[in-house]
Amino acid sequence: MSEVTFNAFVVSLATTAAVHFGDMADPATGRPGPVNLEGAGQAIEMLALLERKTAGNLTEGEAAFLGRVLAELRRRLLDAHRERTGPVSPGEDGRPPAAATSSTGAGSRGSGRSRGLRGRLQPANNVRITFLGTGTSAGVPVIACDCATCRSDDPRDKRWRPSLALAFDDGTSVLVDASPDLRAQALRFHLTRVDAILLTHAHADHVLGLDDVRIYNFRQGGAIPCYGAARTLARVRRMFDYVFDPATPKGGGLPQLALRELAGPFSLGGATIIPVPLLHGTLPVLGFRIGAFAYLTDCNAIPDASWPLLDDLDVLVLDALRHKVHRTHFTVEQAVEAARRIGARRTLFTHMTHDLPHAATCDALPEGISLAYDGLELDVATAARDRLLVAGCQAAHLY
Numbered sequence: 001m002s003e004v005t006f007n008a009f010v011v012s013l014a015t016t017a018a019v020h021f022g023d024m025a026d027p028a029t030g031r032p033g034p035v036n037l038e039g040a041g042q043a044i045e046m047l048a049l050l051e052r053k054t055a056g057n058l059t060e061g062e063a064a065f066l067g068r069v070l071a072e073l074r075r076r077l078l079d080a081h082r083e084r085t086g087p088v089s090p091g092e093d094g095r096p097p098a099a100a101t102s103s104t105g106a107g108s109r110g111s112g113r114s115r116g117l118r119g120r121l122q123p124a125n126n127v128r129i130t131f132l133g134t135g136t137s138a139g140v141p142v143i144a145c146d147c148a149t150c151r152s153d154d155p156r157d158k159r160w161r162p163s164l165a166l167a168f169d170d171g172t173s174v175l176v177d178a179s180p181d182l183r184a185q186a187l188r189f190h191l192t193r194v195d196a197i198l199l200t201h202a203h204a205d206h207v208l209g210l211d212d213v214r215i216y217n218f219r220q221g222g223a224i225p226c227y228g229a230a231r232t233l234a235r236v237r238r239m240f241d242y243v244f245d246p247a248t249p250k251g252g253g254l255p256q257l258a259l260r261e262l263a264g265p266f267s268l269g270g271a272t273i274i275p276v277p278l279l280h281g282t283l284p285v286l287g288f289r290i291g292a293f294a295y296l297t298d299c300n301a302i303p304d305a306s307w308p309l310l311d312d313l314d315v316l317v318l319d320a321l322r323h324k325v326h327r328t329h330f331t332v333e334q335a336v337e338a339a340r341r342i343g344a345r346r347t348l349f350t351h352m353t354h355d356l357p358h359a360a361t362c363d364a365l366p367e368g369i370s371l372a373y374d375g376l377e378l379d380v381a382t383a384a385r386d387r388l389l390v391a392g393c394q395a396a397h398l399y
């Protein structure tokens with residue numbers, strides 16, 4: 001009997017996927033079996049689950065091997081699916097007709113849509129979004145400022161630094177960015193666990209809360225995967241060098257962060273996360289699309305390759321700093337223009353300065369567009385269409 005190692009276990013699941021793809025003979029019959037993309041998708045989901053559950057407990061070699069195998073299988077699944085695009089007759093392989101799914105917006109939790117391969121790429125679930133912070137890097141009120149917004153009694157005029165919490169139907173809890181206000185946000189919004197962190201970029205207002213996630217490490221055991229572009233992760237490594245320096249004495253309350261470089265769409269919480277390349281001045285940063293929802297903070301330009309990733313959205317969250325022009329952020333007017341072009345059913349602005357009092361600014365915005373505020377919650381469908389995944393992969397060279 002061959003030695004049981006972690007890599008051998010990964011290979012056995014990968015073999016199952018390969019048999020379902022029709023790339024290998026079925027060990028039971030010695031002959032290639034019928035192509036079963038749903039089965040292949042299931043094996044890939046199991047490997048993805050394994051990756052999540054073992055985060056922080058693998059050797060570097062094991063983690064790299066698992067990452068490579070998963071990336072390869074996901075590419076294979078996309079290719080297989082691309083080969084099948086075009087008219088799909090109802091009932092083929094027991095799958096639903098190609099046009100069976102569309103994003104349904106808030107309120108579709110628990111709908112009984114099919115869970116074939118299409119369903120697996122497009123789970124019929126929702127994600128609950130909580131705005132933990134909607135302010136710019138200084139927050140609102142601004143230190144020592146006595147302007148009307150900073151003195152306002154309207155709770156929507158209190159803005160912590162920008163961050164989102166995502167609660168998926170399967171219980172997975174994800175942070176988008178870790179703001180310097182993370183501790184206060186976690187206490188106020190009862191954020192009891194963090195299974196992963198998505199990083200848009202490494203500016204201080206988006207990552208300085210990373211040290212505070214150590215409490216979640218203690219509570220949950222193990223490292224927390226942090227997904228970001230290579231340049232973002234490199235900067236996080238420099239900013240938090242004490243965290244990643246093996247010479248740092250242990251036991252001093254270090255956060256455990258498992259940095260995961262993004263190279264395209266990936267799965268989390270039973271949903272597909274599509275990184276959306278954006279420009280924040282000259283700095284390339286990422287937004288994220290999840291089903292019918294997109295979060296585009298810190299940007300003042302959307303590259304050509306990213307527009308197709310923003311098609312058919314129920315909820316768009318977009319940077320809108322203030323009215324006065326800025327080198328790295330959309331103004332309200334520019335954000336309205338971008339929002340109109342994207343055409344989401346509902347658009348919420350974020351990353352606002354104290355120049356934008358909530359009520360008065362909302363009153364002046366076009367129908368369907370308003371300012372987000374700290375504590376705002378909404379449910380959005382996590383269904384994603386396949387062509388978005390393909391477009392997401394094609395945009396990968398921009399990451």
Ligand SMILES: [Zn+2]
Pocket residue numbers: 141142145146147148149150354
């Ligand atoms: Zn002020």
Ligand SMILES: [Zn+2]
Pocket residue numbers: 201203280298
């Ligand atoms: Zn920034």
Ligand SMILES: [Zn+2]
Pocket residue numbers: 136137162203205206298351
């Ligand atoms: Zn920012």
